Amino acid sequence: MTHRHTSYAADAITHTARLILDTGTIDPHTLLTHARCGSPWLGRPLADFFHAQRLLEAPGAAEEVRAAARREGRIEAVPAPLRPAVRSFAQALQAQRERAAGLGLRPNRWKTIEVRLDTVRDLSLHAESRGHTTWASLTVMDLEAFLVRNPARRASWLAGLRQFFSHAHRTGVVLHNPAVALDAPQPRGFRGATLTLDEQRVIYRRWSSRRDVHPHEAFIGLAALLHAATTTELRLLTLGHVTAARRAIRFPGRSIDIALDTATWSALVDCLGYRASLRTDNPHVLVTRLTRTTAGPAGAAHIRDSLAPVGLLPRILRSTRLLTLAGELDIKQLTAALGMSYAGAAHYL
Numbered sequence: 356m357t358h359r360h361t362s363y364a365a366d367a368i369t370h371t372a373r374l375i376l377d378t379g380t381i382d383p384h385t386l387l388t389h390a391r392c393g394s395p396w397l398g399r400p401l402a403d404f405f406h407a408q409r410l411l412e413a414p415g416a417a418e419e420v421r422a423a424a425r426r427e428g429r430i431e432a433v434p435a436p437l438r439p440a441v442r443s444f445a446q447a448l449q450a451q452r453e454r455a456a457g458l459g460l461r462p463n464r465w466k467t468i469e470v471r472l473d474t475v476r477d478l479s480l481h482a483e484s485r486g487h488t489t490w491a492s493l494t495v496m497d498l499e500a501f502l503v504r505n506p507a508r509r510a511s512w513l514a515g516l517r518q519f520f521s522h523a524h525r526t527g528v529v530l531h532n533p534a535v536a537l538d539a540p541q542p543r544g545f546r547g548a549t550l551t552l553d554e555q556r557v558i559y560r561r562w563s564s565r566r567d568v569h570p571h572e573a574f575i576g577l578a579a580l581l582h583a584a585t586t587t588e589l590r591l592l593t594l595g596h597v598t599a600a601r602r603a604i605r606f607p608g609r610s611i612d613i614a615l616d617t618a619t620w621s622a623l624v625d626c627l628g629y630r631a632s633l634r635t636d637n638p639h640v641l642v643t644r645l646t647r648t649t650a651g652p653a654g655a656a657h658i659r660d661s662l663a664p665v666g667l668l669p670r671i672l673r674s675t676r677l678l679t680l681a682g683e684l685d686i687k688q689l690t691a692a693l694g695m696s697y698a699g700a701a702h703y704l
Contacts, residue, residue, distance in 0.1 A: 363648065370397050383410045399649045422465040429472040433479045436488045440528045441475050447522050448472075474515030477501075490520075491529045495536050502537070510539040549675040550667075555580065558665055563618035570625035571641055571661045577619040579672035582606075583680065583693055586659070586669050590652040593638045597623070609694040 371390075374397075375381055378389055383405045391398040405411040426445050433441045448468045455462035481501045482493055498516060502509050513534065520532040550558075559580065562573040578584035588606040596605050602620045603612040615623065626640055635647035643653050658669055680689055689695065 367397060367400055367648075370394055371401065387411070399651065403649050403651075418465070422469075425465075425469055426472060429469065429476050432476050434483045434488075437479045437482065437490060440490055440523055440526075441472070441479065441519075443526060443528075444475065444519050444522050445472055470511070471515040471518060474512050475519045478516065478519075490523055493529075493533055495533045498533055498537060502539075513537055513539045545674065545678060547674050548671050549678055550671065555675065558667070559618070561665065562622060568664075569661065570622065570629045571657075572664060574619070574622035574626045575641070575658055575661050575669065576665070576667075576672060577622050579669045580676060581616060581619055582613055583673045583676040584669075585673060586655050589641060589658050589669070590639075590655060592640045594627075594640065595638065597627075597640070606694075610691065 371386070374386055374389055374394075378385055380386070387398065387401055387405065390401050402411070426449075430438060430442050430445055445468070448463065448471060452462040452468065478498075478501050481504075482490075482497060485497060485500075487493055487497070502512055505512070516534040516537075517532070520529060520534045523529045524532045558576060562568060562576045575584075575589055578589060584606055588608060591607040592604065593607075596607065598604070598612060601612070601614065603614045604623070605612045623640070630637075630640065630642045633642055633644070633647040635642050637646055637648075637650055639646070639652050641653045641657070643657055646653050662669060662672075677693075680693075
């Protein structure tokens with residue numbers, strides 16, 4: 356705990372000692388569970404310590420275990436006659452994720468898999484209520500009756516149903532895919548909020564010339580406005596992604612380095628100076644007073660709240676830049692430069 360504030364470290368040690376006396380054990384799992392319940396602030400530094408000392412599995416492994424438990428809960432909620440096909444589908448989604456990671460591609464997030472399972476679980480409950488005991492007995496009319504329950508989610512639900520019934524057809528659970536005949540018309544083109552050129556000039560001057568602006572606000576704003584940085588890219592940006600000699604950074608998930616303009620580089624330097632003032636070992640560029648004693652990234656809420664003084668959301672700045680780039684670059688260049696999918700980039704054309 357040498358990198359932590361002295362009084363904070365003393366408090367953490369004192370509370371940990373009291374926790375050991377109260378529980379009568381030194382088991383890391385037990386101590387961490389009680390810490391999160393009774394002293395939430397102690398949970399993160401204690402977890403970091405146990406991971407560093409190899410007393411607990413790595414954070415990634417722990418997240419995988421929690422994700423597996425969430426998937427199992429969704430599968431168990433499916434009526435028993437329909438459950439085997441859903442379990443097979445969940446295993447196929449997990450295998451797909453592992454193959455993508457092995458090939459160096461961007462794998463589906465656990466959240467995406469859980470959303471797909473949510474859709475299939477809800478459909479299974481709907482099918483049971485209509486007297487179906489097998490997936491093969493479902494028709495296009497049954498799926499349409501399910502989709503009309505929430506028109507706003509139609510496109511998302513239909514994507515999950517197509518993926519599930521495609522898998523079910525390949526594995527022989529159904530003889531045909533009833534989702535093929537359905538569609539979810541979507542308005543083409545980007546329709547979200549963006550900034551005018553004059554509005555961009557005003558906030559650019561604020562972030563490039565004013566010295567009373569918090570370093571995080573300036574860097575987050577300029578990175579999103581000029582380089583189309585996402586909230587996730589900003590959160591996960593570490594010192595290892597910065598090449599000071601060339602004034603370049605590589606946002607996580609992108610395949611090329613970005614040579615920063617003078618304003619963004621100055622804002623980044625100010626961020627690193629603020630990070631140094633916190634005396635932290637956290638490897639991320641954007642470190643807060645809450646994350647300085649851990650190795651984790653700042654939360655998405657911090658990225659959003661940093662722009663509260665100008666009343667903007669990061670996605671509005673990013674969308675403004677993407678619309679400009681979509682008009683100037685070939686779509687292949689856009690996808691390569693920003694690590695986007697073809698469908699995601701085409702949305703802004």
